[in-house]
Amino acid sequence: GDSVTQMEGPVTLSEEAFLTINCTYTATGYPSLFWYVQYPGEGLQLLLKATKADDKGSNKGFEATYRKETTSFHLEKGSVQVSDSAVYFCALRRSSGGGADGLTFGKGTHLIIQP
Amino acid sequence: ETGVTQTPRHLVMGMTNKKSLKCEQHLGHNAMYWYKQSAKKPLELMFVYNFKEQTENNSVPSRFSPECPNSSHLFLHLHTLQPEDSALYLCASSRGTAFSGNTIYFGEGSWLTVV
Numbered sequence: 001g002d003s004v005t006q007m008e009g010p011v012t013l014s015e016e017a018f019l020t021i022n023c024t025y026t027a028t029g030y031p032s033l034f035w036y037v038q039y040p041g042e043g044l045q046l047l048l049k050a051t052k053a054d055d056k057g058s059n060k061g062f063e064a065t066y067r068k069e070t071t072s073f074h075l076e077k078g079s080v081q082v083s084d085s086a087v088y089f090c091a092l093r094r095s096s097g098g099g100a101d102g103l104t105f106g107k108g109t110h111l112i113i114q115p
Numbered sequence: 116e117t118g119v120t121q122t123p124r125h126l127v128m129g130m131t132n133k134k135s136l137k138c139e140q141h142l143g144h145n146a147m148y149w150y151k152q153s154a155k156k157p158l159e160l161m162f163v164y165n166f167k168e169q170t171e172n173n174s175v176p177s178r179f180s181p182e183c184p185n186s187s188h189l190f191l192h193l194h195t196l197q198p199e200d201s202a203l204y205l206c207a208s209s210r211g212t213a214f215s216g217n218t219i220y221f222g223e224g225s226w227l228t229v230v
Contacts, residue, residue, distance in 0.1 A: 030215075032216040034219075042223055042224075043221040049216070089158065101165070105158040107157045
């Protein structure tokens with residue numbers, strides 16, 4: 001079945017540091033890939049997405065590129081802020097006709113940014 | 116504000132009680148979902164509805180009973196729950212299930228505690 005693997009953390013960085021959160025996936029067909037963010041006490045918010053190979057999703061300074069050859073979708077940000085502290089989830093959605101709908105999530109990466 | 120509203124935000128219930136969680140989406144979407152988020156497991160897809168019809172039941176125990184009277188509303192009826200059912204229950208919606216790139220939007224969740 002489909003699966004998503006990401007580092008769980010917590011990942012602790014200083015403000016203005018460079019961030020990478022690794023995400024790899026296993027899926028049949030050509031899934032779409034997503035990063036969601038969850039702030040304390042809240043639901044999930046879409047951060048960015050990519051729907052085909054080599055697409056780059058970007059939002060709020062975060063970027064991720066859909067790499068089919070390495071089945072990866074790593075999240076990066078050049079300079080993190082304290083307000084980026086949250087839990088980040090990598091997820092995939094199977095391509096149409098692939099059977100089950102909905103998102104398959106990784107376990108989430110807890111990011112802590114220190115001033 | 117994601118356009119997906121869940122009530123109540125917090126619920127405490129005894130194991131013999133019957134309660135319901137409510138979800139309403141204001142996005143004009145056709146697909147709605149229930150997810151469970153507990154501390155020790157990845158986000159789990161529970162149910163999928165597309166145009167009011169249930170298209171997926173992810174082996175959820177019968178003590179959880181979903182209802183989708185129309186494309187804008189989704190309920191999760193709860194009865195004779197167990198303490199291990201305590202979790203954050205997230206409702207979500209998307210334009211449809213045909214294209215994997217359609218974003219799934221989440222509500223803020225209902226925190227359920229079973230005592």
